């Protein structure tokens with residue numbers, strides 16, 4: 001993608017949407033990374049309990065480390081983030097407020113795409129990443145009125161980003177830690193990785209799906225029975241899936 005995408009240049013350039021980097025690399029879709037995207041990624045990393053350093057952001061947003069350095073410097077100047085002496089980035093209250101708002105909007109758009117337009121659950125995150133920047137407060141309040149509040153997004157994640165600790169308090173556990181011989185229901189899935197979502201979908205693992213854990217193998221891969229049949233799942237995927245114990249002992253077939 002050598003030429004500049006015309007879509008990007010047409011994009012809304014309100015002050016809160018300052019373009020910080022128009023050249024993402026090693027990326028299938030061209031996503032222009034805005035100030036808001038940085039704030040949202042920082043909020044998300046914080047809620048995942050990950051230390052937020054430039055490398056994490058570069059990886060998450062698929063941009064180069066120098067681009068992140070530049071962006072973070074800018075956000076700091078705007079009073080939206082703090083950077084400590086070890087290079088850890090955290091949100092200021094002002095930065096957090098913007099990130100929260102965007103996250104709520106992101107989930108509303110995902111729900112609109114699934115609930116109103118019937119789009120596949122594994123596609124809507126990427127779509128929402130683009131659309132969320134274009135939604136006016138007026139349209140947002142109509143979406144909210146239509147869809148209602150407090151419902152999980154199509155990936156089973158709550159509107160307010162939830163920490164692993166809080167998910168555990170709700171009785172959830174990672175599929176990677178699920179006990180063999182038992183049945184589980186998929187609750188929430190890490191949604192930032194489209195390839196992962198499609199991989200899971202092909203194996204019958206989607207929010208609400210029933211999963212029977214048959215074995216944990218020596219190399220920690222899991223043998224599962226899902227609606228797609230008997231499937232194997234490695235740890236790196238299994239630790240991106242939150243499940244809850246399912247009632248009943250019957251073998252999960254759907």
Ligand SMILES: [Zn+2]
Pocket residue numbers: 106110124125126128191
């Ligand atoms: Zn999403």
Ligand SMILES: [Zn+2]
Pocket residue numbers: 107110125153154155156157191
């Ligand atoms: Zn989602």
